Amino acid sequence: MLHHAKPLARLIGELGKLPGIGPKSAQRMAYHILRSSASDVQALAEALLEVKERIRFCAECFNFSEEETCSVCRDPRRNAHVVCVVAEPRDIMAIERTQEYRGLYHVLQGLVSPRDGIMPEMLRVRELLQRIATRGIEEVIVATNPTVEGDTTALYLAKLLKPVGVRVTLLAHGLPVGAELDYADPATLSSALQYRREL
């Protein structure tokens, strides 16, 4: 059986570690890189190193940031009394796309999941409590995924934050805009019914 030349095999091995990339895709990407110009490959390699060197966690909200604190936390036009709690930095991008929300964020960096060994103390919960105690925060919006782990994390936070005297709200679960009722699954529909509003 023919084997890849060593440097090529190494590249395929490294690419195969990326999420969602199987051996076939890794091989295709490696071939593509081999065929690309030296300057393109240089740019890719530099980008990889640069992101690792320059990006760190925001000291306030634990979003990715180039500076000590991120651009959201530094923005004086943001409402600093409201904090939206999310699991991952990518959730911030999703909420920012709505262009509705003008408050700050707090990234937990995960959801509770004993199966994966993730306990509350491994999330950025202590830091959230600290922010609430010192930064004059009045409302915490919990925006975790509507999954078993997301809902449990939200419940955990609610129990922890209520005694602190801050308002705690949870994102509403309901029907996707533009979708047909007929296609909604019963759990989504029953949640939409439960949280219906006055017209």
Place this chain on the structure above:
Amino acid sequence: MLIEEISLDRFRNYPSLHVEPVPGVNILVGDNAQGKSNLLEAIYMLATTKSFRTVRDTEVIQSGQSQSRASATVRQSDGSSARIALTLGRSEQKHASINAASTERAVDLLGVLRAVVFAAQDLRLITGEPSCRRRHMDLALAQTSLPYLQDLGAYKRILLQRNKLLKSLRERWSANSGLDAWTSQLVRYGIGLLLHRRDFVQEMSELAGQSHRELSDGAEDLSVHYHPNPSLQADDGPELAKERYEEALQRVAEEELRRGTTLAGPQRDDLRFAINGLEARVYGSQGQQRTVVLSIKLAELDYIEAVSGEEPVLLLDDVMSDLDDQRRRRLLRRLSGRCQTFITCTNLRGFPDEILSQAGLFRVEAGRIERFCL
């Protein structure tokens, strides 16, 4: 509902297979280990995405193959028809499609085809572990109630997470572990299961009682009793059920930490069957127990039909030889003209002529199926 045709690809001992069953009774005849039950298994998997013979669904994949596929065209009583397919891979992943459009999850298949199976090993329903009886409730309810299926999926996941947490707390205690939140979640989904199961068993008891009276010629009275954990009253609503479940968890809280596992909830439910007031498991003869299982299965058929408005497909896997002549005849009489039925057997002895003259007869031999006439 009717299966108009069914195709298998690399499924158990069938490299490929295409069968067009008749609307009424289909009899699959053949020696042991020729593949009769495999076809029934495929039908049941298309209905529930699960095998009735094994908990490891990948067993259906032929050795040396990477996947198996089953597909069927199902016609509903309103005349509409759908083509459904289920593909199973080695790593337990399942893909389903309805009318060539692939669905997001395999469970989206549930409800297109509904089936009730009665196999020789179903005597476990009476004599086996409580888990056999819970599985029976789950499979019947999952086919008729999407909210139940969703609650069940969430509950199982929460239970797994909570058990892992209790185990790790046993090794290393932490006051801030999130256990309260997992407990609230357990209760929230658990009461859905409890109330659904209670109402289901209540109806089943009635329906099974009717079937059993017919099958025993009025001699025996069958009743089915639900033993929920935590115990419930017949008219408890969600609020009271929640209270009872919370109380039960409170009582075992210390023990749970010592043992590292969840000790209250519907994962410990059970069912009891009583013939003339005596428990069938303890006092029933084997013949009586078989008839009880048959009554339960017929009740399941009636239940699914009542709830969904469609007669499910009935699968009788190698059970005819275990029934005496009289019961076999009563059963066939009850079934004739009703739902589409698939029966496996090693010979045609004991089938009345009026059944044989109208049935679809299929000979099964070494992974091949051929229709024949008498």
